[in-house]
Amino acid sequence: xxxxxxxxxxxxxxxxxxxxxxxxxxxxxxxxxxxxxxxxxxxxxxxxxxxxxxxxxxxxxxxxxxxxxxxxxxxxxxxxxxxxxxxxxxxxxxxxxxxxxxxxxxxxxxxxxxxxxxxxxxxxxxxxxxxxxxxxxxxxxxxxxxxxxxxxxxxxxxxxxxxxxxxxxxxxxxxxxxxxxx
Numbered sequence: 001x002x003x004x005x006x007x008x009x010x011x012x013x014x015x016x017x018x019x020x021x022x023x024x025x026x027x028x029x030x031x032x033x034x035x036x037x038x039x040x041x042x043x044x045x046x047x048x049x050x051x052x053x054x055x056x057x058x059x060x061x062x063x064x065x066x067x068x069x070x071x072x073x074x075x076x077x078x079x080x081x082x083x084x085x086x087x088x089x090x091x092x093x094x095x096x097x098x099x100x101x102x103x104x105x106x107x108x109x110x111x112x113x114x115x116x117x118x119x120x121x122x123x124x125x126x127x128x129x130x131x132x133x134x135x136x137x138x139x140x141x142x143x144x145x146x147x148x149x150x151x152x153x154x155x156x157x158x159x160x161x162x163x164x165x166x167x168x169x170x171x172x173x174x175x176x177x178x179x180x181x182x
Contacts, residue, residue, distance in 0.1 A: 001152055003028040003181045009092040009158040011035060011085055016099040016112075016161025018042035019170050023177040024159075034088040036081045050085060058087030060114075069113050070105050079111065086115040086160060093158025095125045097176060099169040100162040102130045102137060102144055115160050125154075129172040131162070136172065152180035 008024040011017045012033035021043040024031045031046035036055060041047060050058075060083060066072050073079060090096055096119040101109040108116040108128055119126040119139075126139040127150045137144040161169070 001155065001180055004030075006030070006152070006155045006157070006181070007032060009034070009089045009156065010160060011089055012041040012043040012047060013039075013163060014042040015163035015165040016169060016173070017159065019099075019165055019173050020097070020159030020161075021045060023173050027177050027181045029177075029181065032092070034085045036085055038078075039081070039085075050088060054088070055081060055084040058084035058091070060084075060087065065114055065117075068117055069107050073111070082111050083114050086111065087118060089158045089160055090115050090118045090122065090124070093124070093156055094154040095152060095157040096127070097150070097152075097157060097159045097173075098126070098128045098161045099131065099165060099172060100128060101132050102128055106144065110162060112161050115158075119158075129161075129169055131166045131169045134168050149179055150176065152176065 006029045008029055008031040010020050010033050012035055021031050032048050033046045034048050035041050036050050062073055062075055098116050100112045103109055107113045129136050136147045136150050138147040
C-alpha cells in the first residue's frame with residue numbers, strides 16, 4: 001500500500017481513534033475523522049463535522065442495536081450521534097480495524113461494538129485487537145479466528161475502538177501501520 005494513496009476513516013475520539021489518527025499522520029496517510037457539533041475530539045487533523053442530515057443517514061434504532069448486541073444502550077442524543085458517526089466510519093472504510101474486547105457472545109464491548117456489528121452486516125473484512133487476549137482476531141462470517149498479523153490491503157480503511165486504550169492496544173495499532181506501510 002502506498003501511504004499517499006490511502007485514507008483512514010475514524011472518529012477523532014480519545015483512545016483508539018486518536019491513536020489510529022496519530023499513526024496515520026506518522027505514516028503520511030490522509031485521515032478523515034467524522035464528528036459532530038459538540039463532540040470533544042482528541043484530534044483536529046482531517047475533521048469532518050457531519051451535518052444533521054448526514055447524521056440521519058447513519059441513524060439506527062437503539063432497540064435494534066440493543067437487541068443485536070444483547071445489551072441496553074443509553075437513549076441519549078449524544079450516544080445516538082456517536083453511533084451515527086461510527087456508521088459513517090464503517091460505511092466509508094472497506095476494511096475495519098477495531099481495538100477493544102471481544103465478548104463471549106461474539107460481540108465487541110461498548111459503543112465500538114456497533115461498528116463491528118455493522119461491518120459484519122456489510123460483510124466487510126473485520127479485525128479486532130482484543131486487549132485482554134493481547135492479540136488480533138478476524139471475523140470469518142461465523143466466528144472470531146486468531147490473526148497474528150493483519151495488514152491493511154485496501155486504500156480506504158476504518159480504525160476505531162475503545163476510549164480505554166491500553167499499552168498493548170497502542171502497540172498493536174503502530175505495528176499494524178508498520179506492517180502495512182513499511
